[in-house]
Amino acid sequence: MIKSIFRAFLKIPVFIRFIGFYIKEVIKANLVVAHDILTPKHHMKPGVIAIPLDAKTDMELLSLNNLITMTPGTLSLDVSTDRKVIYIHAMYVEDPAKLRLQIKKGLESKIMELYR
Secondary structure, X not given: OHHXXXXXXXXXXXXXXXXXXXXXXXXXXXXXXXXXHHOOOOOOEOEXXXXXXXXXXXXXXXXHHHHHHHOOOEEEEEEOOOOOEEXXXXXXXXXXXXXXXXXXXXXXXXXXXXXX
């Protein structure tokens, strides 16, 4: 029990960095969507992309799905039955590889750092 309390205590800085990261991402996404709504020309290039997953546990997958859905302009659609791929609808898919990398290196890696 002491070990788990100590481990949780060590995760506090990781959690604070994660909250800061996610708030920044939500603000950026809000600005992009608001700009698109307020300007006469729409810049949307919607698409569905598949992203291979490194997250394995139920909590990691649940957190990733929920945070993607709560970020403006993105929606988590499904996770494959083998739990190795997540399907996402995004309003702005200029470059699918760049969006995949942004989610893998950003949100997914930060979630895994938080839970592992």
